[in-house]
Amino acid sequence: MQLYPYQQRVKDIILAGENVVLQAPTGAGKTRAALVPFIEGFFDRPDTTPRKCLYVTPMRVLANQFYAEYRELAARYQRLHGRQLDVRIQTGEQPEDRRFEGDLIFCTVDQFLSSYLMMPYSLPYRLANVNAGALAGAYLVFDEFHLFDPDAALPTILHVLRQLHGLAPFMLMTATFSSAMLQSLATLLQPAQVVTLSAAEIAAINTRGGQPARQRVWQVADQPLQAAAVLAHHQHASLVICNTVRRAREVYAELKQQAPPETEVLLLHSQFLPDDRRQIEAKLRSRLGVSSQRQQANLIVVATQVVEVGVDISVEVLHTELAPPASLIQRAGRCARYPGDTGTVIVYPVETYVPYAFKPDEILKHEMDATLAWLKERQGAVFDFDHEQELVNAVSAARDQNIIAGIQADRHNRRASIQGCLEGQRAGASRLLVRDVDSRLVLIHPDPDQLLASPYDAVGLNIPLYSLRSMGKDWLQRPTDAPWRVRRLDESDAGDQAESNRPLYRWVDVHDSKELAQSAIIVVHPALAGYSAHEGFSPETGNLPFISTLPPARPLIDRPRSSLYVETYAEHIQRVLDAFQELVLPELRFAASALECAAGWSPGSVLRAAWLACLFHDVGKLSKGWQQWAHAYQQAIGQPVAKTIALAHTTFDFQNPTHRQAEREVSRSTPRPRHAAEGALAVAQILAGAFNISHEKELVQAILTAIARHHAPFVQDCQAFSLVSEAGNLIQNTLQFLPEEVNYSLNINDLWVNSHHHQQFAELLIKPTSRYGWIAYTLLARALRRADQRGTEMGAGQTLP
Structure with missing residues (x-):
């Protein structure tokens, strides 16, 4: 074409x-x-x-x-x-x-x-x-x-x-x-x-194929949207767009009661499960799409903003609640959409301006009022693209200019907020930096502990936080015999637990709706809320058949809970480097070259940094404490390994109670030390000597930060450590796994084998204020973590001779 x-x-x-x-x-x-x-x-x-x-x-x-x-x-x-x-x-x-x-x-x-x-x-x-x-x-x-x-x-x-x-x-x-x-x-x-x-x-474009241009007539109603007005204008295909899910449910219920039996009424909003939404959208396209027989339909669709963009349908009459002009124009795109179509757009005043404005003095409320007045002056007019731009320029230009001016004026504050977020200061970041309509994953289950294996994979609904708070108040107050009401996911220990085999998550009871903002995932007892394929999430209706499940079809996020097998240090490093070459390198090449050019670093330096991050990432496991723990654990599960062999992984099956018990008992007597930040400090001098430190210091810091944070993403400190006496030789033996163009200027004699002076470790880490260094860190952290994960998976099933 x-x-x-x-x-x-x-x-x-x-x-x-x-x-x-x-x-x-x-x-x-x-x-x-x-x-x-x-x-x-x-x-x-x-x-x-x-x-x-x-x-x-x-x-x-x-x-x-x-x-x-x-x-x-x-x-x-x-x-x-x-x-x-x-x-x-x-x-x-x-x-x-x-x-x-x-x-x-x-x-x-x-x-x-x-x-x-x-x-x-x-x-x-x-x-x-x-x-x-x-x-x-x-x-x-x-x-x-x-x-x-x-x-x-x-x-x-x-x-x-x-x-x-x-x-x-x-x-x-x-x-x-x-x-x-x-x-x-x-x-x-x-x-x-x-x-x-x-x-x-x-x-x-509008007359492609030799057809006449589409034509839309715009009208303004005197009263808020009601079912009776929709039915009065209905011919074959009507679309009703409400500003909130609650309003859509109300209008849908009214139409179901008042519409004649031969008129089909469908509901579509954001609180449907994906499969159900896709089925409804497919039905709409088959009935109202470009190749459908729309004149033979008898269908009223009630929807929210989910149909503003992306749903390729055309109706004769669009009924829409008042919204900002950009949204109204997008909604109008579902009416008389195709060449030769004619249709009518009817805009209705609203009593509440949610979700666009929550307070009477908000600028979007005034813009919506100005839009309504502008449209009333042109009652019954036919709009083309020029008319739509006239509306936008007349009503939105002032706000657009204020937006740009505000962005310019607030650049330094926003930069500081973003940099704080990048360093792990998340409080309020979603609302300030992403969108005010922040959402939470809501699950429905009578025994949510069954979902703790990988709660981020559980089937549920994404609900805006402003809606969820009102729902939460009702759930906490409504009479019920349920043993609990609402719980939130607590993953506060996930960073510390990531290097162990202990559970990463737990549920915490919610006592105040304000607590709902503290977690990414919420679970509600099915006695209080439910779900149906025709109406979506029903926060007021409990005891429906649906409960959340973990889908068996796709790999779960929490792969560390799968089985691990004992693996030597050299074997693991070789597999991670193989995984890097196979999986990561193709994605990284273009970005690495662009960054080297922008930062003025030598050609190939970023790719070499990625290879070395993978090579050195587990040096911290060569500490005496980590090896002592690993061998004690293997002894406890009845699979001892010779003390002369340096390990990178131990055998662990989460379903095996012997393994879980051994891990608890060994960790009490021989605590497993951290290894990521400790390994970064141990190889800091090696890396400093491997690059042009006067020009590429930020790149070296980026490598150290990627290694330090390949388990806990915001670690700032480092524990004291002492490497095993043969650590240098063990690392030297892994250099054979590197390409020749990477394996140069690596002086393993610069390995730092003991450290008690770790208080200033954070000074070695890159900061978000370093533009190119921080970008390098993001590239290297991604490369290392993907290679490490794939390399670990490659080692599954491998055992020592």
Whole structure:
């Protein structure tokens, strides 16, 4: 299919290594414009273009649609080129790529930003530093940019793009930013080119195939939205969009009672399980999509913002509660969507402005009121893209300018907040830096201990925190015979426990709804809340059949709870290095080269740093204390190993009570010491001598930080240690596993075998204030942790002779 002229312009700019801010109408092919340069570069320019693309959306439904569409397209490219383009999705409801390991990843903005901020919503606390390194060197696309929270997500995204300037080409796309906002963004993100469409281009797209242009008539109602008004205007296909799930449930219930039997009423909102939502969306596309017989339908759909973007349907009448102009225009895109269609958009006043404004003096409330007044003056008008832009410029331009001015004025405070978050100061970070509508995973189960094996994998609902608080108050007060009401996940010991085989999680009873913000996962007793496939999450209705489960189909996050087998130090290092070469190196090459160029480091230095991080990551296990513990444990389980053999892993089966008992008893008499930070300190002088320390000191600090934090992501201290006498020889013997171009200037005699002076260890670690050093740390931490995990898996089943 031939590209539209503007799509060709975008492709040329992106492949030239420049950045784009694109404004184009709904239905004009923005997604194709963004992805064609990446896909062509992936197959045709493998050495000069990014190997990974993160396509960031404001809403899960948009990610779902693009994922389905481009997974099919990738299959066609694979047949054509004989190579795979790994397309994945990562959202709260479809966490299929929690570690951002795909080539083309569709994700929501909260998944993206939380990963950058080292508090990934998709991963437990101890894995906080795994995902950040996936961003540098990737091609970043932000779709429907106008829908990102202007107080939280938007300024944080702009900070990220400035930090990754020169390392991650990007594209911002929108249909409804004001002209002032477009130019301001381009200025803030210099260099970035603004691409817009001419009137002739828009007309050609809207009349493609020789059909007449679509036509929408806009009207304004006098009273808030009610079921009777919907039924009065209904012909064949009607869509009702409410601003909250609660309102959608209310209108749906009214329509179910009042609609004639032959009229089907469907409900769609964010609080459905993924499979049920996909079934409803598929049904909508089959009944109301581009190839459907819409004139034969008799269907009313009640929905929330989940249909604003990404659901490719067209109805005759759209009933929508008042929202900001950008949202109204997006909603209108579901009415008379296709060439030749005609339809009516009816906007209803609201009594409450939630979720856009919670207080009477908030600017979005005033903007919504101004929008309603502007529309009333044009009652019954037919709007095209120019009219929509007129609305945005008239109502939103002032706020857009204030947003940019506020972002500029608050840059230093935001930078400080982000840097604090990167160092582990998470309190309030989600609301301040990602979005105010913070969500929690809500599970339903009578015995939630059954989910502790991997609670982040459990099937549940993502509920906004502001909604969850009111639900929590009701659950804590409602009469019930249940033995408990609400619990939250406590993983406060996960960082310390990560190097052991003890449980990582526990449930803590919730006594006040304010406590719900303290955990990523909440569980409610099924006597108080339930779920149904037709209406979704029902916080007021208990004793329904659904309970949360751990899905058997995909690997669980908490792989350390699987069996481990005794493994020598040399065997483990060799397997980790093999895993690095096979799994990690292909992803790392482009990002490493871009970082070396930007930071002025010598060619190949970042890749060498990654090899050495993997080589030295477990040197701390060569301490006398760690080896004493490992051998005592093997003795306790009846599988002793000769004391002359240095171990990296011990045999452990979580299901084996003998192993669990031995681990507890040995740890009481011979506590297992930490090893990650201790190993980093032990090899600090070796690494300092292996690089040009005058120019690459930050890179050396990044390696030390990656090693120190390959189990606990925010460790700042180091315990005293003493390595075994043969440690130097053991490390020397592992150098054979390195490529020749890496194995130079390594003086193992610089190994620090004893340390009691560890109080100033934190000074060796890289800080977020070091731009390139911190980016190097994220790349190295990701590389090391992925290689270490894969290497450990490779060692499963291997035993000593």
